[in-house]
Amino acid sequence: MSDANALADSFGRIHNYVRISVTDRCNLSCKYCRPDQADTASSPQPLTFDEISSVVAVLADMGVTKVRLTGGEPLLRPRLEELVARLHAIRGIERIGLTTNGMLLASKARMLREAGLTDVNISLDSLQPERFAKITGGGDVGRVLHAIGSSLDAGIEQVKVNMVVMQGVNDDEIESFLQLTLKYPLHIRFIEYMPIGRGTEGWQAGYMPLGGILERCANAGWAFETVRSGESSYEAAGEHGMSVSTTDSGPARYYRIEGAAGQFGLIDPVSKHFCMACNRLRITASGHIKPCLYWNDEWNVRPYIGKAEPLKHLFLESLKSKPVQHEMLGGLKGNGSVRPLQESTFRQMSQIGG
Numbered sequence: 132m133s134d135a136n137a138l139a140d141s142f143g144r145i146h147n148y149v150r151i152s153v154t155d156r157c158n159l160s161c162k163y164c165r166p167d168q169a170d171t172a173s174s175p176q177p178l179t180f181d182e183i184s185s186v187v188a189v190l191a192d193m194g195v196t197k198v199r200l201t202g203g204e205p206l207l208r209p210r211l212e213e214l215v216a217r218l219h220a221i222r223g224i225e226r227i228g229l230t231t232n233g234m235l236l237a238s239k240a241r242m243l244r245e246a247g248l249t250d251v252n253i254s255l256d257s258l259q260p261e262r263f264a265k266i267t268g269g270g271d272v273g274r275v276l277h278a279i280g281s282s283l284d285a286g287i288e289q290v291k292v293n294m295v296v297m298q299g300v301n302d303d304e305i306e307s308f309l310q311l312t313l314k315y316p317l318h319i320r321f322i323e324y325m326p327i328g329r330g331t332e333g334w335q336a337g338y339m340p341l342g343g344i345l346e347r348c349a350n351a352g353w354a355f356e357t358v359r360s361g362e363s364s365y366e367a368a369g370e371h372g373m374s375v376s377t378t379d380s381g382p383a384r385y386y387r388i389e390g391a392a393g394q395f396g397l398i399d400p401v402s403k404h405f406c407m408a409c410n411r412l413r414i415t416a417s418g419h420i421k422p423c424l425y426w427n428d429e430w431n432v433r434p435y436i437g438k439a440e441p442l443k444h445l446f447l448e449s450l451k452s453k454p455v456q457h458e459m460l461g462g463l464k465g466n467g468s469v470r471p472l473q474e475s476t477f478r479q480m481s482q483i484g485g
């Protein structure tokens with residue numbers, strides 16, 4: 132890859148990670164994500180596997196090494212393992228991840244791993260069956276737990292569980308989730324509730340900064356330590372304007388309870404900015420590049436598919452507009468925007484791909 136091709140933005144951030152939403156359809160209706168939507172396709176046809184593979188081949192040539200498939204619910208796409216195998220065959224792609232609600236995962240975990248899947252992030256906001264069903268609009272927590280077990284059994288390298296922490300909704304389960312790390316080699320990641328798409332409704336009441344979780348861990352009597360290897364570099368990234376490199380752990384800060392098989396991580400996009408370590412861009416289900424999760428700017432890749440040089444140019448152009456940081460809190464209040472010419476995204480998380 133020549134330097135001219137590197138996916139650098141105006142602030143020197145190099146992008147080596149792409150998240151691709153393979154569908155905006157979902158089989159759940161999480162209250163903070165897509166509360167009242169039936170399972171219908173709302174966007175034009177999603178990109179085909181051929182189109183996705185061709186875009187990823189171009190991105191690999193520009194230094195992308197990691198791809199995450201997301202949605203909507205990515206496992207609603209039939210034969211997703213075929214896409215994984217095709218991406219795995221692209222030179223330069225080293226890691227392929229999947230973000231899923233786990234409802235359809237158990238029977239596919241082994242096939243996906245054999246196709247080349249290295250990471251799976253499973254969303255799980257409650258361990259209590261009734262509460263889980265309420266948050267997700269009918270999800271079955273038993274199926275998700277089974278999928279987590281199947282993913283570990285299948286030998287997927289990294290199995291992560293993502294819990295969106297919501298005050299008064301599930302924050303009383305933090306200790307139960309921490310407890311899971313004692314026995315299982317999981318990464319449990321606590322994530323702040325973001326004011327995005329439908330997430331803005333009820334956000335004020337549900338948002339909870341993650342600052343208190345370490346204290347709660349200590350109060351529960353667990354000694355813990357920071358996990359140094361693969362530690363996020365954003366803490367060292369400093370203020371604006373410097374070039375940073377990121378590690379595979381992304382924006383999470385990881386900890387391990389003494390003697391635990393797994394780890395837990397804190398991801399706080401709202402209360403802490405880790406934008407200077409941002410190494411990712413997104414492609415929506417409708418085929419639009421989103422350089423920043425939060426802002427509205429988008430570029431349609433469809434007209435450029437199969438034309439490597441114009442597509443590279445489009446990616447580089449899109450990165451020129453990437454703001455130094457999102458402004459979730461300011462954006463929500465209608466002030467404090469770093470880039471006043473931009474508007475916060477009109478898309479929902481299920482369309483963008485979380």
Ligand code: SAM
Nearest residue numbers: 164202203204230231232254324325330480485
């Ligand atoms: N259906 C898959 C799943 O449930 O993991 C993938 C798509 S979902 C949009 C991806 C992730 O986005 C999930 O972990 C979900 O919890 C998270 N998410 C959606 N809306 C969010 C919000 N407002 N704040 C924080 N996380 C959110």
